[in-house]
Amino acid sequence: MTTAVTTPRAAADREAGTLAVCLAGNPNVGKSSLFNCLTGAACDTAHCAGVTTTASSVCTRWRRHAVEVIDLPGTYALEGHAGDQRVGRAALLEARPDVVVAVVDATNLARNLYLVLQLLDLGYRVVVALNLVDEARRRNIDIDAAVLARDLGVPVVRTVASKGEGVEGVMRTVLAVVEAGDGAGRGRRRRYGPLVEERIDELEGQLEERVASRELPFGLSSRAAALAVLEGDPETTAALSELGELHIDPGDEALPLLIARQRHDVARRLAEACTASADVAPDTWWRITTTPRTGLPILGGVVAGVFTVLFVVGGFLSGILTNAWEATVSPLLTDLVTAIFGGGALGRTVLWGVDGGVIATLAIGIPYILTFYVLLALLEDSGYLNAAAFLTDRVMHRFGLHGRAVIPLIAALGCNVPAIIGTRTLNSMRERLIASTLITLTPCSARTAIIIGAVALYAGWQWAILVYAVLIAVGVLAGLGLNRLLPGEKQGLVMEMFPFRRPVLRQVGVKTWRRFRDFIWDAAPIIVIGSMVLGTLYETGWIWELTEPLSPVVETWLMLPAVAGLTLVFGVLRKELALQLLLTFAVVAYGSSVQDISSFMDTSQIVTFALVTSLYVPCVATIAVLGRELGWRRTAYVSLGTVAIALLIGGAAAHLLQALGY
Amino acid sequence: MSKRSESVEEYLEAIYKLSRSDGEGGATVSRLAAALQVSPPSVSEMLGRLRAAGLVEEGGGRGVALTAQGEREGASLVRRHRLSERFLTEFLDVPWDEVHAEACRFEHAISPEVEARLAAQLGYPRTCPHGHAIPDEDGACVEEPLRSLAELEPGEQATIGRISDEQPELLRYLASLGLLPDTSVTVESVAPFGGPLLVRVADAQYALGREVAGKVLVRERPGERRAGRGNAAHARDGRPKRARSRGRRQDRHA
Incomplete structure (x- = not known):
């Protein structure tokens, strides 16, 4: 099975004989789960809206057929100009699929059928995957798939995609539909009121007259094209007006809403006809988690829990791993590298990378990042993330963010890298940029180690609290400032709130692995290479060449010793090593009398050093992830911006503290 | 006439x-x-x-x-239509969102005599089940002003009257979610510090930010309260509701 995940190819590029199957559906109906089952690719699924933000496609084989499966972003409708809807429609029109599998949520059939009707109106061959039937059964909702199939005029297959049930049936039905033939008359059903139908007829007449000989854009039927124009679809309207001027009645302005209303009515009647539901018990979990009186303490508990698990479990695992590595792998590696490269500078440089670099990846990656991903997946899949977003939306709003950003920001306290990947759940680039900047300003566990290990230990805990206070103030001001400065409109929050579900462990595992793999791919090589660069500079002694050029900034402005300046520069490669690095440099510079940092730095210097280390762009791994997630130009802004902030705050603190006599 | x-x-x-x-x-x-x-x-x-x-x-x-004549006749027709809707929902238990079409047929068959008796039997209601004002016998009709959805308290139910069309995109988006005029919405919860509202529409729940909710203008629906929630707002329009219609309707909306 080939499982290259790519962007879908336009219809023209597809190899002959390949069957194109589009998956369409509302957000959070199990579309990605079905996609995974169909293709075996581990695409992220999440119990929150907007995970699949761009269409992805996978070429696979089923029985003896080559199939391209295209996963559209979750969308409630295909008309309109809103981001996800527009992306979905464009991808669908471009792909010209042979069959569209409409994944619908059996627990909310009426709203889901709206999209199905729209697909039928566009003239696609549709197979309905009636998903989440297990959930519906639990809630006493019984849907007669046969009645639904009869009324819609398309096959309906019951599925539980999270467990893989019914997936075979979907594929079989898709092939049966294709083999059954051309499906002439698709999308011809007249389901709207007389006014709408009259306008469709009139426009169809115009279309047939003007563009008789040519194919309509996107292979649409004339009825589908007419309806798309009346619904105000910009792409179809633009494509059609190239073929000839259409006369559109000014009175048609009211039509999109009228069509939407009538389609909702049709969907509701269809749903009512096939649904037998006993009294649905109200979702008490919702009430408890979203009512402020009970919800805020729960939120506090969850945040504290995430924090504790990250620090306690993460720290514990990190210690075990590091010890185990140093006891078993390190000696072997040292012997091996020494045997190959010799014990000189070259050998030691290689060891910086393969030994120090790899253990750094493991010591951060597995304990902190893997742990966080498991927690994040559980919070997403249970649906709690929505409740958290709901409660914190207002506070996040001041920063131009939505409540959804709260979880990545908490995660940033553990490690910035997964937190930045976590901002994928935010809707707009503006939000992601603001959130990512705030994340880079949030002290991760490595920087916390500096604040605790240097400031609290040698200067006093009150200074550590002061450093934290300054960091929080900077974060808040940066958020408020970015919200004012960045162009683009704050989007009003319209978020579907899903009922709580029990997370499926397999899904949590798949999602965790997928994100972790991204981290390993992106961050690990950079950490290893960064370590080797650092090793080279250190082993060759070139590093000291930098003392002179750095002196105005480090020694004059920040009033730090030269060795601290070098640590700041190379700390970017491995921030969690900053303290160790500082001591190593100090021993070289001042001799072996150096016991700890207090012997060559005073209180004001320790505080300044901690502030600057905490504020400037965290590390190369973060930069790498920023670059991939936001693009390199934005990454440059974020990186340079945080360096400027760090120098500004650090310098101000140094001068102020010096003046006050610390 | x-x-x-x-x-x-x-x-x-x-x-x-x-x-x-x-x-x-x-x-x-x-x-x-x-x-x-x-x-x-x-x-x-x-x-x-x-x-x-x-x-x-x-x-x-x-x-x-x-014209003056047309206004009189129009008011009378609207009165008969809305009284019919009220009658159909309260006495015949026709679901309130389906009642409009039925009332369209009903209204043409009602004589002034029956209209008067209907009004008396219903307790001279001032609004239809969707919350629109019913004109009185002289044709005077005062629509209650629309309120912003953002002003509602948790547990309150209302009908969307109109969605401000300054942002056609938002209007279209909300329409595709089923947030259309004359749809019933219930505010389930309100987030603290002026945060979003948790709104139930049919079987779905949405969190609507305050600025979005502020653009949705609603009308209160007479006598529609969810069971077990907010007795204080009992019959907001100040007249007692007949227990029989309340009891029945709660079954359907609970």
């Missing part, structure tokens, strides 16, 4: 309603066509006949307006 044909009555009713809906452009041909689901040419033709009968006149740039 001479007996008009049903279609004339439908037109008078539609013009009456459109010319009273604030800020939406009055009773123009295209809006009448959309409201009555007929083609614009047939609207123009009928307007000609109504003009000849002295029921409508030019409305000064906002389509047509009713």
Whole structure:
């Protein structure tokens, strides 16, 4: 099975004989789960809206057929100009699929059928995957798939995609539909009121007259094209007006809403006809988690829990791993590298990378990042993330963010890298940029180690609290400032709130692995290479060449010793090593009398050093992830911006503290 | 009053309603066509006949307006329609969102005599099940002003009256989610510090930010409260509700 995940190819590029199957559906109906089952690719699924933000496609084989499966972003409708809807429609029109599998949520059939009707109106061959039937059964909702199939005029297959049930049936039905033939008359059903139908007829007449000989854009039927124009679809309207001027009645302005209303009515009647539901018990979990009186303490508990698990479990695992590595792998590696490269500078440089670099990846990656991903997946899949977003939306709003950003920001306290990947759940680039900047300003566990290990230990805990206070103030001001400065409109929050579900462990595992793999791919090589660069500079002694050029900034402005300046520069490669690095440099510079940092730095210097280390762009791994997630130009802004902030705050603190006599 | 044909009555009713809906452009041909689901040419033709009968006149740039006679007849029709809706929901348990079509048929068959008895039997209601004002016998009709959805308290139920169309995108997006005029919404919860509202529409729940909720203007629906929630707001319009209709309706909406 080939499982290259790519962007879908336009219809023209597809190899002959390949069957194109589009998956369409509302957000959070199990579309990605079905996609995974169909293709075996581990695409992220999440119990929150907007995970699949761009269409992805996978070429696979089923029985003896080559199939391209295209996963559209979750969308409630295909008309309109809103981001996800527009992306979905464009991808669908471009792909010209042979069959569209409409994944619908059996627990909310009426709203889901709206999209199905729209697909039928566009003239696609549709197979309905009636998903989440297990959930519906639990809630006493019984849907007669046969009645639904009869009324819609398309096959309906019951599925539980999270467990893989019914997936075979979907594929079989898709092939049966294709083999059954051309499906002439698709999308011809007249389901709207007389006014709408009259306008469709009139426009169809115009279309047939003007563009008789040519194919309509996107292979649409004339009825589908007419309806798309009346619904105000910009792409179809633009494509059609190239073929000839259409006369559109000014009175048609009211039509999109009228069509939407009538389609909702049709969907509701269809749903009512096939649904037998006993009294649905109200979702008490919702009430408890979203009512402020009970919800805020729960939120506090969850945040504290995430924090504790990250620090306690993460720290514990990190210690075990590091010890185990140093006891078993390190000696072997040292012997091996020494045997190959010799014990000189070259050998030691290689060891910086393969030994120090790899253990750094493991010591951060597995304990902190893997742990966080498991927690994040559980919070997403249970649906709690929505409740958290709901409660914190207002506070996040001041920063131009939505409540959804709260979880990545908490995660940033553990490690910035997964937190930045976590901002994928935010809707707009503006939000992601603001959130990512705030994340880079949030002290991760490595920087916390500096604040605790240097400031609290040698200067006093009150200074550590002061450093934290300054960091929080900077974060808040940066958020408020970015919200004012960045162009683009704050989007009003319209978020579907899903009922709580029990997370499926397999899904949590798949999602965790997928994100972790991204981290390993992106961050690990950079950490290893960064370590080797650092090793080279250190082993060759070139590093000291930098003392002179750095002196105005480090020694004059920040009033730090030269060795601290070098640590700041190379700390970017491995921030969690900053303290160790500082001591190593100090021993070289001042001799072996150096016991700890207090012997060559005073209180004001320790505080300044901690502030600057905490504020400037965290590390190369973060930069790498920023670059991939936001693009390199934005990454440059974020990186340079945080360096400027760090120098500004650090310098101000140094001068102020010096003046006050610390 | 001479007996008009049903279609004339439908037109008078539609013009009456459109010319009273604030800020939406009055009773123009295209809006009448959309409201009555007929083609614009047939609207123009009928307007000609109504003009000849002295029921409508030019409305000064906002389509047509009713004459004094037309206004009287329109108000009376709307009154009969909305009383019928009230009757159908309260006595026959027709779901409130389906009642409009039934009432369209009912209203033409009601004599002034029956209309008076219906009003008395219903306790002289001032609003229809969707929350629109019912004109009194003299044709006077005071629509309650629309409120912003953002002002509602948890547990309150209302009907969407209108969605501000400053942002057509938002309007379209909300429409695709089923947030359309004359749809019932229930505020389930309100986040702290002026945060978003958790709103239930049919089987789905949405979190709506305050700025979005502020654009959704709602009308309270008489006597519709969810079971077990907020007794304080019992019968907001100040008149006792008959227990029998309340009890029944809760079954359906709980």
